[in-house]
Amino acid sequence: MKVFAVGTIINPLTPExxxxxxxxxxxxxxxxxxxGKIEQFWFRQDRPGVIFLMNVASVDEAKTAVSELPxxxxxxxxxxxTPVGPLAPLARLIQKQA
Structure with a gap:
């Protein structure tokens, strides 16, 4: 399963x-x-934080993984x-061939 993990800094760190x-x-x-739990990662451009595209068995697994980060x-x-999956309605655009 794919999960977007959108991280936001809520308490800025001091230099120390x-x-x-x-x-x-x-x-x-x-x-x-x-x-293999984080497939891709980015820095946010709108505010301090990160976005991970995670490849995990469940949302709970993603939650555990990111909650253990320092x-x-x-x-x-x-x-x-946020769990995500294929855009299922696109299947309607595919013509079935007999």
């Missing part, structure tokens, strides 16, 4: 907090990528999780 947290946040995020655990970032 960045020095403490980011050395753990980056490798933990990359590990989710290497494990920024989430520390109360600095929250995630909105």
């Amino acid at each position: 907090q960045q020095q403490q947290i980011m050395p753990k946040e980056v490798p933990d995020t990359l590990q989710l990528y290497l494990d 920024l989430s655990e520390g109360g600095f970032m929250t995630f909105e999780l």
